[in-house]
Amino acid sequence: GAGVSQSPSNKVTEKGKDVELRCDPISGHTALYWYRQSLGQGLEFLIYFQGNSAPDKSGLPSDRFSAERTGGSVSTLTIQRTQQEDSAVYLCASSLQGNYNSPLHFGNGTRLTVT
């Protein structure tokens, strides 16, 4: 079946603008995750959803970052007043359940460039 889908695949924006990144998880997966991948930094955990609620928002780097998930499916990551240090690849993943024995399945990511 279809995997995790992210859009857009690439986004170039000017410093100070807001951006929205979208993630469509695998159908039936209740858990959804956002990560950020920066050059030389590895994968940084941002936020986790179980259903529509986010029990763990600890990784969001600042209050300019927010995320929501509706209908237990699509999620949107919003970055307000973008800064150059926000440039990175934003990866979304989903899993059948948010627990120990459910591996994460990743989308291809959105490459964000802030000029």
Add this chain to the structure above:
Amino acid sequence: GEDVEQSLFLSVREGDSSVINCTYTDSSSTYLYWYKQEPGAGLQLLTYIFSNMDMKQDQRLTVLLNKKDKHLSLRIADTQTGDSAIYFCAERDQAGTALIFGKGTTLSVSS
């Protein structure tokens, strides 16, 4: 907090075996994972091992787990140029929800 360490680079010749090593900190980790990332793509799940196992084999891939030393390795037999990629080791966080990743090992295979 949890931390996962990997060496950053590994270079091998085609046909040789590759061994990618990883250490982790959380002794309560129940599942440990290996992911592969090719250029411009997301992470692809390769294999995972439950903490009550010492070894898991899946075709050319062998995972070894030393729980006492918190050491995990991935061996790729008969490495091919198509295996060139970044390989990430990951453990579950203490809440059992998110995965904590290492910085990734770049595997370069020369013919």
